Amino acid sequence: MAPDRIIFHIDVNSAFLSWEALEHLKKGSGVDLRTVPSIVAGDPSKRHGVVLARSIPAKKYGIVTGEPVVKAVKKCPEAIIVPPSHDVYARYSKAMTDLLYSFSPDLEKYSIDECFINATGLRLRYRNDFFSLAHLMKNRIRDELGFTVNVGISENKLLAKMASDFDKPDKVHTLFKEEMQEKMWPLPVSRLFMVGRASSAKFQVMGIKTIGDLARSDVLLLEQKFGKYGRMIWEYANGIDDSPVQTQESEAKDLSNETTVEFDITDRDTARLYLLSLSETVGMRLRKAGLYAGVIAVNIKNSSFESYSKRKKINNPTQDTMAIFETAAGLFDEAWRKDPIRLIGVATSDLVREPVEQLNMFDGMSSRWSERKSLNESIDKIREKYGSKYIVRGSLLKLNRDHERNK
DNA sequence: TCTGGGGTCCTAGGACCC
DNA sequence: TCTGGGGTCCTAGGACCC
Numbered sequence: 001m002a003p004d005r006i007i008f009h010i011d012v013n014s015a016f017l018s019w020e021a022l023e024h025l026k027k028g029s030g031v032d033l034r035t036v037p038s039i040v041a042g043d044p045s046k047r048h049g050v051v052l053a054r055s056i057p058a059k060k061y062g063i064v065t066g067e068p069v070v071k072a073v074k075k076c077p078e079a080i081i082v083p084p085s086h087d088v089y090a091r092y093s094k095a096m097t098d099l100l101y102s103f104s105p106d107l108e109k110y111s112i113d114e115c116f117i118n119a120t121g122l123r124l125r126y127r128n129d130f131f132s133l134a135h136l137m138k139n140r141i142r143d144e145l146g147f148t149v150n151v152g153i154s155e156n157k158l159l160a161k162m163a164s165d166f167d168k169p170d171k172v173h174t175l176f177k178e179e180m181q182e183k184m185w186p187l188p189v190s191r192l193f194m195v196g197r198a199s200s201a202k203f204q205v206m207g208i209k210t211i212g213d214l215a216r217s218d219v220l221l222l223e224q225k226f227g228k229y230g231r232m233i234w235e236y237a238n239g240i241d242d243s244p245v246q247t248q249e250s251e252a253k254d255l256s257n258e259t260t261v262e263f264d265i266t267d268r269d270t271a272r273l274y275l276l277s278l279s280e281t282v283g284m285r286l287r288k289a290g291l292y293a294g295v296i297a298v299n300i301k302n303s304s305f306e307s308y309s310k311r312k313k314i315n316n317p318t319q320d321t322m323a324i325f326e327t328a329a330g331l332f333d334e335a336w337r338k339d340p341i342r343l344i345g346v347a348t349s350d351l352v353r354e355p356v357e358q359l360n361m362f363d364g365m366s367s368r369w370s371e372r373k374s375l376n377e378s379i380d381k382i383r384e385k386y387g388s389k390y391i392v393r394g395s396l397l398k399l400n401r402d403h404e405r406n407k
Numbered sequence: 408t409c410t411g412g413g414g415t416c417c418t419a420g421g422a423c424c425c
Numbered sequence: 426t427c428t429g430g431g432g433t434c435c436t437a438g439g440a441c442c443c
Contacts, residue, residue: 042411050411068410111443196441228417254414311436
């Protein structure tokens with residue numbers, strides 16, 4: 001029986017690396033990064049050193065994404081390391097979605113390098129030959145944009161996504177329900193979408209080693225042990241997923257900025273400078289999106305890699321830098337365990353489009369609100385025009401100076 | 408193993424109210 | 426008061442994704 005929906009999942013092969021390779025070629029580099037051992041990674045001397053993407057030759061040395069650069073270099077000393085450039089990736093990402101929109105508007109941008117297409121409506125035009133259609137999309141991206149993708153075809157998003165993860169690069173795979181037993185069930189349970197390290201370890205203990213083992217487990221037992229998640233993961237293992245392809249981008253629910261610092265922060269003043277800088281970016285992004293934050297949080301990771309946080313609901317949702325900073329600074333004082341800080345972050349959530357008007361006569365801040373709003377607006381405008389380098393609040397200048405001096 | 412940054416969603420406990 | 430149960434809100438933490 002023919003499925004009632006046809007879903008494609010398009011996944012760029014080693015996205016960041018492929019895009020860097022193109023960019024380097026464009027700038028006259030004689031070497032295609034895709035053909036040699038290479039990685040996109042942060043700078044270990046700044047403690048940002050993890051592998052974000054690796055070439056297929058680098059993969060052959062056992063380099064995996066997410067691992068420390070230092071470890072990757074031990075596996076392959078001649079690997080070329082390039083720093084990430086997110087604005088470049090955004091450009092290639094858009095080029096790909098623009099091209100895919102020409103096939104169908106029924107497209108969900110799932111991440112910077114992945115999207116889903118509901119191809120059901122293309123049934124007549126392509127006479128049910130979805131395999132050829134997928135090849136057409138894949139080849140046009142390769143020939144017109146210069147990078148390769150995998151396309152997964154199935155009757156729902158979950159199976160299409162599992163299918164695009166099969167043999168790479170530049171390939172089309174199908175994974176219909178009748179193919180699950182052969183193509184998906186023999187895989188280790190950790191390969192299933194939404195099964196990460198923690199649950200994988202628990203499944204091993206339970207004797208659940210493959211996706212098939214999970215599919216054949218007692219769903220009630222899983223539900224009892226893992227709650228909602230247990231049922232969801234059992235359904236995934238059985239290829240059950242009726243979630244729609246969401247063409248509308250959903251409103252942001254959280255917005256945060258965090259940073260791993262080059263040297264541990266050990267004093268309150270330095271922490272406050274970082275908090276101000278982080279509040280500034282968060283505020284700017286909120287204002288740009290037209291959103292107001294109802295909850296403000298501070299996240300800390302200490303030198304022993306322990307994380308903790310403190311958050312607070314505020315009465316009047318805000319997008320004002322100084323309001324965010326003052327709340328964050330207060331939370332920091334309550335939360336900080338006086339341990340050396342490796343990472344510090346400011347996060348906002350409970351985002352709303354318009355602030356709920358709750359005028360509080362006793363809130364001294366309300367009277368200065370309009371002043372601050374126009375200050376924020378002028379700063380944003382100047383940053384928009386000249387780039388964020390040219391305008392920073394006084395205390396941020398000091399932070400940058402201290403930073404330079406410590407180098 | 409010298410281990411990024413930005414998200415989404417869920418759970419669990421305590422406060423508070425009826 | 427030696428007592429109860431349910432609903433909602435808030436907060437902390439942790440799982441997962443790319």
